[in-house]
Amino acid sequence: MRAHCALKEPSRLDLRFIDCPQVALCYDEPSQETVVNSEATMKNPLDSLGQTVLLGFVLTVVVHLLIRAIA
């Protein structure tokens, strides 16, 4: 992941002053390899108990709508 220096893109600002030629706000732009590797090592949402419960509530809404649609 390369650190980029810019005063643009405030939503992606990261206060890390790495490799910046001047004192500036930096943001990270993932390289193509990083993106690919991130996807390969992406965790299963079921590894997170919080996400599991959240998905359970989402599925409940779906089931409720299905019951309403069928009955």
Next chain:
Amino acid sequence: MFLTSYEWWTFAFRWLHILSGIMWIGHLWYFNFTQTPSMPKIPDEQKPAISKVIAPTALFWFRWGAMATIVTGLILAHLSGYLLSAIKLGIGDGIPRNTAIGFGMWLGTIMWFNVWFIIWPNQKKALGMVDATPDEKKKAARLAGLTSRVNTLLSIPMLYCMASASHYF
């Protein structure tokens, strides 16, 4: 004599269904909300207390709770007269209660299948109750854990269906 009453037996199986359902889902949530997140915090020398003593006992009541829940549930649905309608999700009957309980029954049946045919066989390998190589144990523990998480996910809409069939729809 209440023992000859059809209504009493219907209620008795509803009561047994709730008891066994709490036994099952209580253990499912114990595994997912308490035991699994706590394991990394337990010192290695104390981990056998969980894996050799508590987990096998909890798994026993967990899987037999699942079996008792599905058996009493099917008997209850039959006695209540909605078994077939619920199996076909109330389609064509126009009874929302049967559709709701039908979705709950199918979700519960998927969860029961997961317990007996995925989680339990793989937990036996992971806990060393049957012979398995270290690699097989690792894969079995991962599959059992993920399937248990799937059941935790499904338990939320399943209980919604069960409760809403009687109290909402």
